[in-house]
Amino acid sequence: MLAYVLIRLGGSVIVVAVVSLIVFSLTVISGGDPALIFAGDIASAADVEAIRLRMGLDQPFFKRFFGWAFTVLHGNLGTSLFTSTPVSSLIRQRLEPTATLTVATIVTSIVVAVPIGIMAALRPDSWLDQLVVASCSVAFAVPGFIVGYVLIYLFSLKLGLLPVQGYAPLSSGLGNTLRTLVLPTATLSLVYVALLARTTRAGMIDVLAQDFIRTARAKGAGTVRIMFRHALRNTANAILTVVGLGIASLLGGVVIVETVFGLPGLGRLTVDAVMNRDYPVIQALILLAASLKIVVNLVIDLLYAVVDRRIEV
């Protein structure tokens, strides 16, 4: 087990290193001349040259890369060009809405999608199954911002049940936070419900066709026992993978949903950074999202070994 963990960990470290290299290269390409930007408008050519030397910009690419990686590892993600505050504190300020939205979306998706997938798999090709498959395709095709605006129109403007936009922090009470999260969560969940339901359905149909299920049935196990004790357990791997993928790619999905619902989270931070051409912020967000995805993948790989004993570790 330890050897397996170490090998997977080593692989992850390499991928993080390559991601950092990509992100750093983007800085270099995005260029402008950092020394010129830092020096401001009234600096003379000699001043700029001095600053360039001081910032180490005359150093070779890889030397600068390792210098930069060193500061990142110490938690210094750079300074926002627009607000002149450290990017790490910007991210900390914006973390809560995105974190609560992500958790709410993952929980909702699992709770809604897994039963749908199981019901569809019980009778493949029945009308219910076909309805589920067709709905999943439609859910993939409708853009998130359209879903969001339609939900706001119906539930906030016409029925007046929920707030139109904005976010109530957890410190104002969990109930208030949840009220502001209902519509964003519904919007963001739609795609993940579709993805997860489809995965659950495909996995269950696959497993249910296997011999050990027939054996279990022959031994007199009821449908419920077969579904949960035998089939779902063997589909858990696939479901876990999709949940993991979901957590990781949610950081991309929140960009649009937070814009529609005016949530002051990391997605909104991304859009603001695009508007202000604030490159350090984008880089930090990429680094953060990629690291999160790599860590989640690692955890899921290790969870596999726990859920599915056939994986030798």
Next chain:
Amino acid sequence: MAEAAGRARLPVRPWLDRIPRPRSLPVSLAVATILLFAVLAVAAPLIAPDPNLIVPRERLQFVGVRHWLGTDGLGRDLFARIAHGGGISLTVGLSVAVLSSALGLLIGLVAGYFRTADLVIMRVIDAIMAIPTLLLAVAMTMLAEPSVLVVVAALVVPDVPKVVRVIRADVLSLRTRTYITAAVASGTGPAGILAVHLLPNLLPPLSVQTSYICASAILQEAGLSFIGAGMPAETPSWGVIVAENRQYFVSAPWTILFPGMCMAALILAVMVLGDSLRGRYGAGAHAGP
């Protein structure tokens, strides 16, 4: 039987028989939808006003004779803008699908066949795949002035790794087949193996993925343009149209719903094509969108 009889009477048109004909209603509808948007994009200048013509007097009108799909907040004709936007969506979707499939195919073949190159290539692929598509695309569009070309490039980079993964896995499984061993034994070089023996077996499953990439590229372009990181602000891309009309959403919901419905219809149509290809080539049952 009728079909066989027809063939007996008209034996000399093999090329016509080779054109794949839609076999089901959903596929026919999908093809019709895609063609409709293509025709609209081409014909828009002839049947609709200039998409960028601002007529403040006629702002926020609902569906009518003068403006088929109403007007937006600046009094521009929505039908013209949406028809034009369909052309942009199709261009971006097709370009991204074709380019990322071609690049992914090439890199995947190399990675699957040459084991040393694989070590380096797959680390880079893993790294790119670790970055959420939208974030990577945003970072890339910010490097240059907004244009169709930049958006296509920004969407190709995150999509290539998805193709590489699938192609590489297929090559790894195909290269152990007996006929490859036989080809190697009879003196065929790597280039011959790749081009003659592997490529034809990789294309059918690749076509499934290409269509899903096309659908997701259309969606991503709309998303990028919606947050202001895609098409230039004055271009009538569907994402831009929705972003422009957000403020009128309460008084004129159609300004957002019409482009949204078109987007959903086009993406669904492309995905239905992908599903039907997947049904035909069975083995290509890998990645969904």
